[in-house]
Amino acid sequence: MYQRQSQQKLIQLLQQFPAVGLLGPRQVGKTTLAFAQKALYPDALYLDLELPSAQRQLDDTEAFLMAHAQQLVILDEVQRMPELFGVLRGVIDQRRRMGQASGQFLLLGSATGVLLQQSSESLAGRVAYVELPPLQATEIFTGTHSVADLNALWVRGGFPLSWLAKTDADSMTWREVFIATYLEKDIPALGPRIPATTLRRLWTMLAHHQGELLDQSKLAAALAISGQTVSRYIDLLCDLMLVRRLPAWHGNVGKRLIRAPKVYVRDSGLVHALLGLSSLDAVLGHPVAGLSWEGFVVEQLINAASQAEASFYRTSNGAEVDLVLTFRNQETWTIEIKRSSAPSVSRGFYQAATDLGPARKLLVAPVAQTYPMKEGIEVVDVMTAIRWVTEQNQSNS
Known part of the structure; x- marks a missing residue:
């Protein structure tokens, strides 16, 4: 795997913010970079929201995410479930009160307009962004x-x-x-x-x-x-x-x-x-x-x-x-x-x-x-x- 320039910034932001959005077109290496982060968080949970099985696990989103309250949760292709953003704010605040101030969610997305609009409305002050371009x-x-x-x-x-x-x-x-x-x-x-x-x-x-x-x-x-x-x-x-x-x-x-x-x-x-x-x-x-x-x-x-x-x-x-x-x-x-x-x-x-x-x-x-x-x-x-x-x-x- 190539050492991506965005990796160090991603590590820093996960230590600072409860949620980080990793943005980039499809097939650019977002999932690979996310799994590199997963190695730093051994109990991290990864869900690919293009899979119906992953979507079903989020039928009761709040209950599922709170059941994994001490873990980094990686949500891939998060723009597939825009309704998530309304729930994430409350979950982030609950998990903060439980002592997890940062490194709660890594959100991977390939549509910036959708993600930025939805998250700016719901997650103001709680999310930072990193863009992953093609290999430089x-x-x-x-x-x-x-x-x-x-x-x-x-x-x-x-x-x-x-x-x-x-x-x-x-x-x-x-x-x-x-x-x-x-x-x-x-x-x-x-x-x-x-x-x-x-x-x-x-x-x-x-x-x-x-x-x-x-x-x-x-x-x-x-x-x-x-x-x-x-x-x-x-x-x-x-x-x-x-x-x-x-x-x-x-x-x-x-x-x-x-x-x-x-x-x-x-x-x-x-x-x-x-x-x-x-x-x-x-x-x-x-x-x-x-x-x-x-x-x-x-x-x-x-x-x-x-x-x-x-x-x-x-x-x-x-x-x-x-x-x-x-x-x-x-x-x-x-x-x-x-x-x-x-x-x-x-x-x-x-x-x-x-x-x-x-x-x-x-x-x-x-x-x-x-x-x-x-x-x-x-x-x-x-x-x-x-x-x-x-x-x-x-x-x-």
């Missing part, structure tokens, strides 16, 4: 690695079974099945009545337009549905942690700012599967290659900067930067991402840097070593950028 480069490559290794992660994405597949073809097959299962089983189980073919077409269109500004009217026209419906479908994909809306930077710089968000399919392997690209050669030969690489790096850096506010910057006169990270001390970093081994930045990046006054200006590219450019720009490889961002994030925690 720093979790896989803990020592030396080659350019080919990083390219393989980019092509396959970070879902463990996709990354660990024996061949690219096996990896592609896993991702195709994953996508089909989400569309045909998982999403309908959450309640939305959405035609699977329509949602797949939208998801594929988002992959084609990876990292571009969201144009709901264009998507709606192509799918023959309303803009409101497109917005609702994208909301759902974001709730499932499959798509990211990256907001535009907001602030007062006396410029006319672009306000529409950029949209990314969060896992690069899913981008390539949706577009039928099963190998590095196929990806590099496709027009989406540059923006797919950008999305891959954006996800790596945002996950490394868990305490920072992430956005992008673009004005109507052409000033732009791919990623802006604003850390808790209000220090701002501007980050441009290029696929080229001999990268350069546009005039728009210099304009954006003048507008924002960042503490650091990074140009992230597949280069062999770090080197400076004019006006304080630092050209860095992906792993170095992740390390620098992680260090800055930790110093502001």
Whole structure:
């Protein structure tokens, strides 16, 4: 098992809060990480709420949970039983009075919107959250690695079974099945009545337009549905942690700012599967290659900067930067991402840097070593950028 970056935070929060929510898409490793916690709590109880047998044990939820009052109770796919949240508050308070102030419940879920809404209403002040993304480069490559290794992660994405597949073809097959299962089983189980073919077409269109500004009217026209419906479908994909809306930077710089968000399919392997690209050669030969690489790096850096506010910057006169990270001390970093081994930045990046006054200006590219450019720009490889961002994030925690 890979050492997940979220594990230490999960351990700390279980020692501090009565309930912790571990959020992430399906097949990302939540259950594996939960069982690692179970080893630290030998008498912990695990229930998979997708199983009818587990649901039957909770027919009298309060009585069952109080019968295990001194144990950590792990509830997997907790969004399947939303009625639980109304009971958990009272049980948590009863167990507190019995002396168990923390480490009562570990709630695993793959739909953030459902969980956050339900728990914020019922468990305010009693629950903390940890997001588990697909495997990150720093979790896989803990020592030396080659350019080919990083390219393989980019092509396959970070879902463990996709990354660990024996061949690219096996990896592609896993991702195709994953996508089909989400569309045909998982999403309908959450309640939305959405035609699977329509949602797949939208998801594929988002992959084609990876990292571009969201144009709901264009998507709606192509799918023959309303803009409101497109917005609702994208909301759902974001709730499932499959798509990211990256907001535009907001602030007062006396410029006319672009306000529409950029949209990314969060896992690069899913981008390539949706577009039928099963190998590095196929990806590099496709027009989406540059923006797919950008999305891959954006996800790596945002996950490394868990305490920072992430956005992008673009004005109507052409000033732009791919990623802006604003850390808790209000220090701002501007980050441009290029696929080229001999990268350069546009005039728009210099304009954006003048507008924002960042503490650091990074140009992230597949280069062999770090080197400076004019006006304080630092050209860095992906792993170095992740390390620098992680260090800055930790110093502001």
